[in-house]
Amino acid sequence: MSAILFFRPLFLAERGRFAATLLLALVALGAGVALLGLSGWFLTGASLATAALSFNLFAPSAAVRGLSFLRIAARYGEKLVGHDATLRVLGTIRAWLFHRLMPRVGALRPGLRRGDLVSRLTADVDALDTAFLLAVGPLLGSLLVGAAMVLALAILLPDAALVYAAGWTAATLLVPALFVRASHRGGAAAASVEAAAMLRVACLDTIDGHADIVAFGARPWAEARFTEEARWLGALRKSQGRRAARAGAAIQALAGATLLGTLVLGLRAHGAGEIEGPLMVGLLLAILASFEASAAVMRSVARLAEAEAAARRLREAATGPEAVIEPADPTALPPGGAVAFESVRFGHRADRPVLRNLDLCVPAGAQVAIRGASGAGKSTLLHLLLRLAEPQAGRIRLAGADIAAVRLADLHARVALLEQNAPVFLDTVRGNLLVGRADAGEAELWDALDRARLGDTVRAMPRGLDTELGEGGRTLSAGQARRLGLARVLLSRAAVLALDEPTSGLDREAELAFLRDLRSACAGRTVLLVTHAETEPGFFDRQYRLVDGRLLPDQ
């Protein structure tokens, strides 16, 4: 339970609603047991009465109706309040998790797949709903009902109290505990949660790679992979289900044995005149009803094991190291756009440096191109400037300030990045552009689009700026998606533009035109552009080549 308890503060925010749920669940459970007990007593009493007149029919039948109504109302209220509280908590957990994940995404272990992360934010959070509704509630309810039954038997049929206590303890505590142990021992619950996540990964992978899979005739391969994941999940759930069914059968057997034991002891007490027949029947039926609560515990425990595994995965995602730490005592970022790298060393693995003691000095407003072979470290250099990763040695300065000492929000307001695979969000053209500057007006949006040479394309779209672009920009060509990313960067007010391959996706003519226009489009801003493209003299103030982790003057 330790992983679930990690989320306790978020659950406690709804403690009022959860307490009301618990109370209503107890009322429903108590009313159910009392209803069956009373009915048993009533029916037996009525049938044993020689003359109907000698038995008061009115009071018990009114009580039966009252209890059944109370049970229905309490059950309804419990579901209503409980689900409301749970949905609120799940919403809070999702928002909290998203907030925690954002600074950690860059530092997630490389093996962690997108689909797995989605799985954590959705299915794993959902699994936590069992933590209260299906676990704590039934367990507490069952404990209280069990204790009440032991007390009632101790008063009315003392011989049977011990038998019931033993049967009930075994059914409510021992069997679920053994089930949890068996599930933990095989790691079944964790494996099942993992398998469900992997199935989502396989599904997303297949959708993303759909065109290639079709083109290569690899559908059998994709289907076999998906089927294999599905089969694995199915097998794990089946064996978990089998274990749960065995435990359920054990509870039924214990309920039967307890009932039988109580019946034998009850008949003996009845023979000795210690208990009346109707009361004994009432007790027997109440015992039967109380074991329903034990079966509910078993069902919740079965789901609780998965909730615990899901909580562990959520905790891992929410508490991992942050990619970049905010400075504890940030310094103010002076105005300006001068950029300097001072003996910067970085490697994704410390023993494999990508940049080695790299120096670069770009005065404010200067435009610099950096060329280099694929894998030379060009994107890495730009990422370091935005503190998407931290150098292992050296310092990067912006407007004279060490970027490690300034607030991330200040840094990101000053430096805009056009990523190599700049995303197109599931939104309109306008929505995608406003990510660059939320308060941009209509004229500024069109200006940015024109400067990125995308204005005419958007004008020809049916709804212009309000055209929906589809997931991942599916309705755009790769070159158009690229230019949309560029327009977003041009729209921002950042004094420094970090452009990663801004002309990829453009033909050579458009590429040269873009590079030629860049000077006026970005006038007054510092530009660091990394590219494979051949540039021409005069396009940039300075040009470098990135070779062996160092910058050499180019041309």
Ligand SMILES: Nc1ncnc2c1ncn2[C@@H]1O[C@H](COP(=O)(O)OP(=O)(O)OP(=O)(O)O)[C@@H](O)[C@H]1O
């Ligand atoms: N997240 C990562 N984990 C480990 N290694 C990485 C990671 N990202 C990049 N690398 C490695 O770092 C090196 C530099 O990568 P980078 O993306 O900066 O190159 P690049 O010059 O931009 O290449 P390209 O022109 O192909 O985009 C490469 O060898 C790459 O394999």
